Amino acid sequence: MDHATALCEEVDLHRLELRFAPLRVPEPRAVERLVRSIERAGQLVPCVVVASGNALVLLDGYRRVAALRRLQRDRARVERWDCGLGEALLGWMARAQGRVLYPIEEALLLRELMHDQRLSQHEVASRCGRDVSWVNRRLQLVSGLPDILFGAVREGTLSTWAATRVMAPLARANGEHAQLLLEGLKREGLSTRELRQWFEHYQRSPRLVRERLVQSPRLFIEALRAADEQRADAQLRAGPDGSCARELCQALALIERVRRQLAALASAGGFDHDLVGQLARLRAAIEALHTELGSYLEHDPHPDPRCGTHPAGAGPQPARDRPPAAPVA
Secondary structure, eight states, X not given: OOGGGEEEEEEEGGGEEOTTGGGSOOOHHHHHHHHHHHHHHOOOSOEEEEEETTEEEEEEOHHHHHHHHHTTOOEEXXXXXXXXXXXXXXXXXXXXXXXXXXXXXXXXXXXXXXXHHTOOHHHHHHHHTOOHHHHHHHHHHHHSOOHHHHHHHHHTSSOHHHIIIIIHHHHHHOHHHXXXXXXXXXXXXXXXXXXXXXHHHHHHSOHHHHHHXXXXXXXXXXXXXXXXXXXXXXXXXHHHXXXXXXXXXXXXXXXXXXXXXXXXXXXXXXXXXXXXXXXXXXXXXXXXXXXXXXXXXXXXXXXXXXXXXXXXXXXXXXXXXXXXXXXXX
């Protein structure tokens, strides 16, 4: 649709039909920013509407309408597009008019558009200026997503990433665990980073541990944070020398684990050349480390007074490079 066919005007808010409101993700913080902006400078960007019968269907500007209602305004500045609803929706999505849509919002609008206009994925892709694979990926976001997750996204309990990357796979694998996790997130929300950590541990955990994870997700994150803080405190107390000693202990543990496997390897047919070569390189590295450490101890520019001879207990020492007292006399 050409901009020349658009008409800017002011209309009463009650004339706007918010047909696509259930498909949009509410953003209370963004509405708050718009409230302050409109109160200070007025409505700068018009909403986009299209006539459908006697109604003006709102395409773009749902947050602006919410802000105007918060300010108890009666009228909104709109840009009316003189075309059909389907063509307007396709044109608006092609030009990304207004704010950038979330992927799940795009998926819901595409599904609604294909259902109402009886369009195929190829037709929607060509008229939106996208390829078919993009349309197919968007539709896959909502193909297996339960309605309860749609509601959580709209309420702000779940982000689009959490709904599609965590909750949807979890719901397909274990619906009961997905329900318990959603209830826990409604009580005490997790950030995207925290939820990613939680899901990584869930995937590696046995069944009994998973039961506790879904019942108290926030408790697990706090325990994980406390363990990280204890580990950081221990590293701070130990200092760099303690860190080196700890890494050497880990190397010793790895060597002991390899030693326990040698008997099984010998009984299975001996050792290949790669293993023997690796052991030779390890031995050379240990010897080089031992030599380098010894050189540092011998030429320490800041020796520890607790190591070696202590000045207080030295006692009388014979003078060096001097003749005995009797010949001098």
